[in-house]
Amino acid sequence: MKDVVALFDGDVIAYRAGFAAEKRYYFDVRHPPDSSPNSPRGVTYTSKKEALLNIPEEHIGHDRNLEPIENALQNVKSLINQSLEAIKEKYPEAIIHYFTFVSGNKNKQNFRKEIDAKYKAHRKTEHRPTYLQDILQYLVDNHNGFATEGCEADDFFGHAQTEAITNDKLPIIVSVDKDLKQLAGVHLNLVTKNFEEVTPDQARLFFWRQMLQGDAADNIVAISGIGEKKAKRYIPDGTDDTKAKEVVQDFYQKEFKESWKKVYNNNAKLLWIWRKIPDECPYTF
Numbered sequence: 001m002k003d004v005v006a007l008f009d010g011d012v013i014a015y016r017a018g019f020a021a022e023k024r025y026y027f028d029v030r031h032p033p034d035s036s037p038n039s040p041r042g043v044t045y046t047s048k049k050e051a052l053l054n055i056p057e058e059h060i061g062h063d064r065n066l067e068p069i070e071n072a073l074q075n076v077k078s079l080i081n082q083s084l085e086a087i088k089e090k091y092p093e094a095i096i097h098y099f100t101f102v103s104g105n106k107n108k109q110n111f112r113k114e115i116d117a118k119y120k121a122h123r124k125t126e127h128r129p130t131y132l133q134d135i136l137q138y139l140v141d142n143h144n145g146f147a148t149e150g151c152e153a154d155d156f157f158g159h160a161q162t163e164a165i166t167n168d169k170l171p172i173i174v175s176v177d178k179d180l181k182q183l184a185g186v187h188l189n190l191v192t193k194n195f196e197e198v199t200p201d202q203a204r205l206f207f208w209r210q211m212l213q214g215d216a217a218d219n220i221v222a223i224s225g226i227g228e229k230k231a232k233r234y235i236p237d238g239t240d241d242t243k244a245k246e247v248v249q250d251f252y253q254k255e256f257k258e259s260w261k262k263v264y265n266n267n268a269k270l271l272w273i274w275r276k277i278p279d280e281c282p283y284t285f
């Protein structure tokens with residue numbers, strides 16, 4: 001049995017462990033929680049969606065109750081250990097090694113933002129766990145962590161997976177990030193502990209379908225009106241690269257007119273996960 005190399009998504013671990021250690025609540029800023037403990041003054045809600053049913057959005061405030069940081073770090077250990085146990089159960093004869101990959105310095109430019117300044121720009125305002133940076137550092141210091149600079153954790157996954165295969169080891173990607181389905185091989189869902197084998201064809205077609213639908217989570221705009229279902233309809237299972245490229249380029253020409261080649265190339269570079277560091281997307285002009 002080959003040695004197993006488990007590749008953990010440290011960013012996902014940090015967010016899940018961090019949020020689990022804080023209880024966020026929402027309230028009416030005109031009647032904050034400490035003004036009165038009883039309804040209707042001082043009422044709190046566990047989600048913004050729930051608060052919106054009762055409070056105009058412009059009057060919604062929020063705060064959080066923090067648990068000790070030790071609780072957050074224990075959440076990290078549990079997520080990693082439970083995944084390692086699942087791997088050990090599936091591959092009982094294997095020697096298991098593991099690494100975690102986390103995003104590096106947020107203030108340091110990565111190459112995708114040089115391609116498109118709007119890439120992930122909307123995330124600057126998103127809510128992050130209070131202990132996020134502490135957890136990321138803890139992963140680097142205590143769980144074989146690597147902080148990426150100049151590229152992204154996804155690219156490190158591709159590189160590490162290639163290295164493991166080259167050295168006759170079995171890489172297993174441990175995450176919940178759909179983008180990593182672009183990498184063929186064994187995947188383990190960090191939350192459900194379900195295993196999935198992504199075939200080379202599935203991985204290849206995942207990229208082409210992303211080229212059609214874009215990625216709202218990363219602020220990558222592609223063909224308007226095309227989501228996951230339509231992308232699969234236009235690029236069905238079994239489509240080869242030549243046909244897939246032809247379909248995608250036809251849509252880009254219609255959507256972006258004279259600038260279609262630039263948009264196409266930029267999106268390909270934004271969406272492509274490196275297999276080696278550095279790497280180039282093989283599907284650009």
